[in-house]
Amino acid sequence: MNIVRPDLAINEMHERLLEHGYIIIEALACDLARQTHADLAPHIEEAPYGHDEFLGARTKRLGGVLQKSAAARELVTHPTVLGLAKRILLEYAANFQLNFTGIMHLEPGAEAQSLHRDGDLYPISHLGMTTLMPTMWALSEFDRENGGTQVVPGSHRWPHERRAQPHEVLNAEMPQGSVLIYLGGSLHGGGANVSNRVRTGMALQYSLAWLRQEENQYLAHPPEVAQEFSEELRRLLGYDYGGPYLGFVRGDDPHRIFESDYDGPAMRSSPDIDAAANSISRFAVTELDEKGKPF
Ligand SMILES: O=C(O)CCC(=O)C(=O)O
Ligand SMILES: [Fe+2]
Structure with missing residues (x-):
């Protein structure tokens, strides 16, 4: 084992x-x-x-x-x-x-x-x-x-x-x-x-x-429940970006809903998430031939 x-x-x-x-x-x-x-x-x-x-x-x-x-x-x-x-x-x-x-x-x-x-x-x-x-x-x-x-x-x-x-x-x-x-x-x-x-x-x-x-x-832990949790845990539950722009709220990092003075600024992504997204590969769902066409 x-x-x-x-x-x-x-x-x-x-x-x-x-x-x-x-x-x-x-x-x-x-x-x-x-x-x-x-x-x-x-x-x-x-x-x-x-x-x-x-x-x-x-x-x-x-x-x-x-x-x-x-x-x-x-x-x-x-x-x-x-x-x-x-x-x-x-x-x-x-x-x-x-x-x-x-x-x-x-x-x-x-x-x-x-x-x-x-x-x-x-x-x-x-x-x-x-x-x-x-x-x-x-x-x-x-x-x-x-x-x-x-x-x-x-x-x-x-x-x-x-x-x-x-x-x-x-x-x-x-x-x-x-x-x-x-x-x-x-x-x-x-x-x-x-x-x-x-x-x-x-x-x-x-x-x-x-x-x-x-x-x-989000239903198991709606914001009124999740606000009792740590920021790390809330982000892990999904109150965070899932990729560039993925999961935004009012155009911003969804975790900002836990800020009391939050008023929703213009659309923006997260520099950390953008950098992480740029460092991963893009995956083909099916195999491609040498011209990039699916078999
Ligand atoms: O109970 C276990 O040890 C495994 C259960 C499991 O794999 C499942 O329900 O998907
Ligand atoms: Fe399982």
């Missing part, structure tokens, strides 16, 4: 994530994970079970977790995770954003979820670009028996149709406070909980800032 200690240099973590398609950072934020679990436990109690096979009949899911737990807000902006998101996602976008927050709580008897790629939300091949960097925080211990997430190492480089054989699948095993980080192109799925213990994970996913977010962050 590709499992590392939190003090490993971030560039090395990045290399290992790119190589294997996933990485586990062991015991990265134990106190915050414990606190998040305590904050969310009453909400998990009331959360509904899944209503289809993919969502799981013995699996509870809960969204909008940032409003319910200050500790969860700190996990979303954990510097190691953001450092990796930056390295993975800023290759394809001038900015990145929070895509999804959610608890995935497997009770005893939960069946294994089918293997899938989270990036298949979008009609973009995982071989072309990485659109997502999902993470799964262990709010409880994860092991093979209690449904530790199934991961298929290297599958971010596989053609779409290739199916994983049983010996190619591993289960994430990690103590509370660890985080599993993977790529949108990596095959994975919830494990089967054959133990008599619950398995509680918190999925926090990051995506290219020019994509539609899976969980609507």
Whole structure:
């Protein structure tokens, strides 16, 4: 298993994530994970079970977790995770954003979820670009028996149709406070909980800032809620440019809505975002021949 200690240099973590398609950072934020679990436990109690096979009949899911737990807000902006998101996602976008927050709580008897790629939300091949960097925080211990997430190492480089054989699948095993980080192109799925213990994970996913977010962050965290959050978190939710001019409000940086004297000046972009946009490549959606025409 590709499992590392939190003090490993971030560039090395990045290399290992790119190589294997996933990485586990062991015991990265134990106190915050414990606190998040305590904050969310009453909400998990009331959360509904899944209503289809993919969502799981013995699996509870809960969204909008940032409003319910200050500790969860700190996990979303954990510097190691953001450092990796930056390295993975800023290759394809001038900015990145929070895509999804959610608890995935497997009770005893939960069946294994089918293997899938989270990036298949979008009609973009995982071989072309990485659109997502999902993470799964262990709010409880994860092991093979209690449904530790199934991961298929290297599958971010596989053609779409290739199916994983049983010996190619591993289960994430990690103590509370660890985080599993993977790529949108990596095959994975919830494990089967054959133990008599619950398995509680918190999925926090990051995506290219020019994509539609899976969980609507502006409705989950409207301005009157987001104003209680840090500027860093608000920008991550999407109160920021997603690229040059992308997402402006009254012609300006959307984050300015949080300024009390804001009165909306003329259209302008952000120099930082413009510079970031100029440094990334332009991607062809289909392969082009030497004249630049699609095949
Ligand atoms: O619960 C898990 O470990 C993974 C769940 C998952 O991958 C999903 O619902 O997309
Ligand atoms: Fe998934």
